[in-house]
Amino acid sequence: MSTEHGRRSDRPGERVPGAGAKTLEQRVEDLERLLALLGIEGEVALEGEPEEPSLEEQSRRFVNRIREREGKKS
Amino acid sequence: MAEPKHARIVDAILARLAGIVSDAGVTYWYAPNLVAAVHHFEDSYLDQKHDVSYLLMDLDETHAEEATGMRGSAAAEFLLLVAKRFAPPMEQAGGTDTRLRMRIVDRLVRDALRVLLLEPTLGGLTSNVMTDGIIVDRSLVFKGWALAELRFTVPYSYTWTATSGLVEP
Numbered sequence: 001m002s003t004e005h006g007r008r009s010d011r012p013g014e015r016v017p018g019a020g021a022k023t024l025e026q027r028v029e030d031l032e033r034l035l036a037l038l039g040i041e042g043e044v045a046l047e048g049e050p051e052e053p054s055l056e057e058q059s060r061r062f063v064n065r066i067r068e069r070e071g072k073k074s
Numbered sequence: 075m076a077e078p079k080h081a082r083i084v085d086a087i088l089a090r091l092a093g094i095v096s097d098a099g100v101t102y103w104y105a106p107n108l109v110a111a112v113h114h115f116e117d118s119y120l121d122q123k124h125d126v127s128y129l130l131m132d133l134d135e136t137h138a139e140e141a142t143g144m145r146g147s148a149a150a151e152f153l154l155l156v157a158k159r160f161a162p163p164m165e166q167a168g169g170t171d172t173r174l175r176m177r178i179v180d181r182l183v184r185d186a187l188r189v190l191l192l193e194p195t196l197g198g199l200t201s202n203v204m205t206d207g208i209i210v211d212r213s214l215v216f217k218g219w220a221l222a223e224l225r226f227t228v229p230y231s232y233t234w235t236a237t238s239g240l241v242e243p
Contacts, residue, residue: 052215052216052217053215054117055115055116055117055119055120055155055214055216056114056115056116056117058211058213058214058215058216058223059114059115059131059153059155059223062153062211062214062223062225063133063153063225065211066209066225
């Protein structure tokens with residue numbers, strides 16, 4: 001389905017190709033603004049816990065941080 | 075013929091880690107049940123069979139010729155994962171279980187540092203494992219475990235000649 005914001009994704013958080021494509025977080029902000037316009041107060045909460053990254057991914061991030069730090073030193 | 079120096083360095087590190095004997099913190103806190111060299115840190119390596127694990131992974135290795143010529147300097151970079159099972163029934167942020175988790179991580183890190191620095195030349199294979207410093211990441215999260223990573227670099231040298239090529243002492 002197409003909108004003025006671009007093609008929609010069925011998966012939460014996924015950025016889809018197209019000008020103005022939005023992430024899940026941006027859509028939540030849109031929804032909160034819409035609720036505010038309608039005079040409804042409150043926050044939109046996302047259900048479910050964020051998935052824990054794998055050890056491999058966490059190690060990669062650690063090494064990347066080290067590389068960035070070393071890059072700044074040199 | 076002797077094994078490559080890098081392999082001997084890995085063997086030396088693993089042997090030292092495997093030799094840790096717990097004496098309730100007087101010297102070391104936790105004797106490892108698993109000490110292994112791994113290609114990467116797979117989640118499944120942490121399982122219920124082992125209470126304390128030390129996993130060593132290779133990272134980058136650099137080689138350069140020293141100014142004197144015919145002499146090479148290498149630096150082998152490693153990541154060491156230290157992990158102990160820790161699964162309180164209900165851990166709440168800021169609670170006593172979290173403090174205990176942090177304490178266990180501190181003990182694991184100190185055990186690893188202590189054994190690496192006990193003989194920082196690894197039997198003469200390197201000048202000093204602390205040459206490039208050791209960086210510790212205590213921010214790792216893995217359900218049921220207290221764990222941390224240590225990154226360190228082991229410098230070593232070798233020579234070469236026109237007739238025999240590379241010579242590793």
